Amino acid sequence: MPIVALGLSHHSCPVTVREQFAFSEASIPEVLAKMREKGLVDEGVILSTCNRVEVYASTSLDTRACFEGLHQFLVDHHAYEGPLNEELYKLGEPMSVHHLFKVACGLDSMVLGETEILGQLKKAYDLALQHGHTGSRLNKAFQRAFNVAKHIRTETNIQRGSVSVGSVAVELAEKIFNHLKEREVLVIGAGDTSEKTARALLSRGAKGIVVTNRSLEKAQALAADLGGRAVGFDAWASEFGRIDIVISSTSAPNYVLDRAKLEPLMKLRRQKPLLLIDIAVPRDIEPEVNFMDDVYLYNIDDLQAIAADYLKQRQEEIARCEAIIQEKAQIILSQPAPRPSPPGTEPAFGHD
């Protein structure tokens, strides 16, 4: 019984189409049951995330008939009226198994190498397993996919490093401070990136957030959102004794923090290290402060250069990951001999 994969992703269609095919978690067991009752699939797993909706199945039908049946099933189930051609990719063996492994490893994700998809795939598989919609073929394939993801995570750099400014800032903080959980963060100004950076630090355990802005109301609103507290723009310097990380993102035309201002503030901190993240353009923090002892200043270009380098490293790992996937997929595929894919089975977007 060959394994097939059918679905839509951010590669093949925009969110306006994908959202029309999304499944809620509660509805998936029933949908799989219907697919099996209709004889379309013998085993099935549905993966529905913000970037993809996919059906992985093992079928005793002719592959082409299975694809046509599933295509019609999805259209009918979601009452979709628009055209659906290249948006929906249909993969027979061996590409279906390769695709499953690639998805598990984050190679097909919007952010190359991201790890969230593995958790989502495991959840989708567990849901199908609990409701008895998987059997020996899909069980082996999915278990193997999870092992391959783990193998690739340890053996390659595909998942290493951070590719967003916020997460790079967190990594920098973790290279300086022993634990983030004792660290307080000061956000000067407000902005999307500084908010995301602050959230990233909080999610990794930063102790607290202090927000300051020329507009106290904006500072209070952001502080409430982040679970921190706000201080007046004239008063933030007094917080320096407690602060370990500063994220600055104002629209001030001049430096908000320069060496002359920082030197006495460092004495308040008894020379504990201080991480300054200057996301503003024009810059808020005088570059000269980086030469002070125990001060580490990174501007937006520095953070983006690190993120770009990580992404480049990940991209360099793609060929190696694909070689591993090919090798591991062969183990599954060599178990019953796969039926050749019928003509007209289109490869998915991004696949050879």
Next chain:
Amino acid sequence: MGVDWLNGRGFFAMAVVIYGISTVYSVFLWRKGFRRDDWVIYALLAAAFAFHTTAMIKRGMSLNHCPVSNLYEATAFITWTIVGFYSIAGLVPKLRFLGAFASPVLFAIGIFALMPRLDIPHELSPAPPGTLTSIHAAMISLAYGAFGLSCVAGIMYLTQERNLKFHKLKAIFSLLPPIQRLELVVVRLLIAGLILLTAGLAIGAYDLSLLNNPQRFRGDPKVVWSALVWVMYAGLLIGRWKFAQSGRRFAIGTVGTFAFVLLTFWGTNLLSSLHNPTP
């Protein structure tokens, strides 16, 4: 330079060879940017430690006392304590790379220790050391072992600090520990070393007081030097706690002080009539 397998010198030589291999491997790790957790360095140093321990035991058994009675033995003991401290610290994954920084230091000291003129035959020594003297020497050696590893951690700190300061990508990509943790490791090793040094010097002072006319050794170069080293290390810790001399300055002080110890230990020992009595 004869390799005397009988009393353990051969085993020490094997340990030094492995320190050399570990040094070469450390260069490889350095060039790779310490990007992957690596058990190889730990395994190499563990193997060397086994040979080294065997050397110490064999020498001790042949002498019937703790083997710290000549410069070769003292140097070997100090090196052994550095590896011993590392074998504990290296169990923590992010501290495993201490081995890469320690290996060149161990190899250099080991090569020095193998110089033939350091291993004076015990038949030529005036008398075997008593129990108190052995304890004094052992505790001092343990102290210098702790100081040695703190120096290594200090070098790691300065390396990583420089990478972060100059926005080098390897600061992020490497698996070296955060600099604040490295500073903590340095502090703890210095505290351990200072306690051991204080105890060792106190025992030595008591042992000295049992001699006839101990005042003649008041100006002994090694005695003066030991007091100076104690003041330097105590000063580093006081400077950090009381005067906020932490971070980079503290690391430089730690590395510089141990460099001073390394460069002057053997010379002052040779000049000391107390530690190097002429027969």
